[in-house]
Amino acid sequence: MGWRFDEVWLDTDVLWFREQPQPSGAAAVALPPGATDLFDLLFAPVPTGLDESRRRRLAAQAARRRRLATRTVPAVALVLGSATMLPIAALRHRAAAQELGPLLEDPPSLTFRADEFGFQLPETPAPPVHAPKTEAVRVEWHHARSLGLQYSGSLVDGTQLPVEGPDWVTWNPNTDSTPNLPWRLYGNEHTIRRILAVVTAFRAAHPDAPKVVVGDISLRHGGRMDQHVSHQNGLDADIYYPRLDRHLRAPIATSQIDRPLAQDLLDRFVAAGAKMVFVGFSTGLHGPSGVVIPYPNHENHMHVRFGAPPE
Numbered sequence: 001m002g003w004r005f006d007e008v009w010l011d012t013d014v015l016w017f018r019e020q021p022q023p024s025g026a027a028a029v030a031l032p033p034g035a036t037d038l039f040d041l042l043f044a045p046v047p048t049g050l051d052e053s054r055r056r057r058l059a060a061q062a063a064r065r066r067r068l069a070t071r072t073v074p075a076v077a078l079v080l081g082s083a084t085m086l087p088i089a090a091l092r093h094r095a096a097a098q099e100l101g102p103l104l105e106d107p108p109s110l111t112f113r114a115d116e117f118g119f120q121l122p123e124t125p126a127p128p129v130h131a132p133k134t135e136a137v138r139v140e141w142h143h144a145r146s147l148g149l150q151y152s153g154s155l156v157d158g159t160q161l162p163v164e165g166p167d168w169v170t171w172n173p174n175t176d177s178t179p180n181l182p183w184r185l186y187g188n189e190h191t192i193r194r195i196l197a198v199v200t201a202f203r204a205a206h207p208d209a210p211k212v213v214v215g216d217i218s219l220r221h222g223g224r225m226d227q228h229v230s231h232q233n234g235l236d237a238d239i240y241y242p243r244l245d246r247h248l249r250a251p252i253a254t255s256q257i258d259r260p261l262a263q264d265l266l267d268r269f270v271a272a273g274a275k276m277v278f279v280g281f282s283t284g285l286h287g288p289s290g291v292v293i294p295y296p297n298h299e300n301h302m303h304v305r306f307g308a309p310p311e
Contacts, residue, residue, distance in 0.1 A: 137165040139196075144188045146233040146308050147222070153233030155222030158186035161195065161214065167203040168195075168212045169248050171240060173227055178248060180215065184225070187217040188234040190309040195237055198268045209261055213240035213248055215301055235308060239265065240301045241283070251300045254282050262302075266292065269304050278303040 142157040163170045163179035170180035187195075199212040215238030218231050225231045231238075240250045242261040251257050263285055269277055270287050277292050279285045280299035286292060295303070 137162045139192065141189055141192075144234060146188045146235050148233055150230040150233055150236055150305060153222055155186060155188065155218050155220070155232075155234040158218065158220060158222070158234050159189045159192045160220075161185040161187065161192050161217060165196075165199075167199045168214050171213050171215045171250055173215055173238075173250070176250070178213075183220050184216050184218075185214075186220045186222075186234060187237065188306070188309065191217065191235055191237060191306050194269075194272045194274075194306060195239075195304075198265070198272050202265055202268055206261060206264070210242055210246040211248055212242070212265065213250065214238070215240060215250075230303075230305075233308075235306045237304050238301045239269070239304055241265075254280065254284075254299055257283060259284055266302060269302070273306065274304050275307040276303075276305040278305075 139159065139162060142159050144158045145156040147154045147156065160182055161170070163182055163185065169178050170185060171178055172180040172184070195214065199214075202212060203209060216225065216228065216231055217237045218234040219225055222233050228236075230236050241257040242265065243249070243251050243256050244258045245256065262283070266277060266279065266285050266287060270291055274291065277287065278295035278298050279292060279302050281294045281296070282299060285302070
């Protein structure tokens with residue numbers, strides 16, 4: 001759209017300047033502010049339609065800001081928790097907040113104090129956080145009889161170690177997964193009690209240590225067990241070494257073993273009356289001669305063997 005020299009656009013409902021009736025005589029022409037004669041009126045710069053559009057837009061924005069600034073805000077509550085609220089009706093403007101302050105709660109509960117758009121929680125001590133209590137795992141104890149030898153024997157009335165507890169998990173060497181099958185976790189009552197006592201004391205001494213990973217013990221009635229020559233009369237148990245990465249699974253390399261924790265666990269089984277503990281040659285674990293015995297194929301677990309208890 002083009003503009004002619006003698007056209008001035010004032011508004012949509014205002015006639016073009018050249019279309020308005022012209023009075024007779026130059027003296028009858030109303031001069032705008034700043035114009036001294038007809039020459040200034042004809043040749044001085046005049047506002048364009050774009051200037052007028054910009055002026056109306058800025059005026060509309062200023063009017064909208066004034067409406068928003070003076071709009072009445074209803075009294076509402078800012079919910080911060082189950083028992084903490086902030087009335088914000090009086091916090092519309094900084095000056096108003098300084099003069100009136102926040103609305104009081106009804107009844108006043110002093111949930112917290114407001115201070116110029118900020119708030120402060122009450123200085124009452126928070127209630128103590130109690131860790132959830134771990135229920136004791138139920139074990140059905142039986143007075144068992146371990147017959148024969150560890151590599152040629154049977155188990156009568158064995159006790160099953162639960163597949164998981166607060167301080168241990170079980171590992172199935174056939175599937176390389178947890179938990180183990182319940183019927184692979186039967187042992188003499190003497191064996192199960194010693195395992196539970198050791199893992200509980202170990203975790204109490206090392207709260208940040210991972211749970212102890214327990215492998216095969218014996219079958220429900222003892223006898224030959226796959227992957228083992230021994231483990232036949234409920235007196236043997238495989239205990240996997242703790243891992244540096246805290247994963248609850250069997251290590252696949254000796255570099256993954258947390259040796260200080262593994263040594264402490266080994267020492268506790270020896271103190272609990274283990275007759276023999278077989279460990280891998282490259283694990284670096286040690287103990288009393290004749291009790292802690294380096295043995296092939298024990299690089300990821302210790303084989304703990306207890307003596308037969310009295311009948």
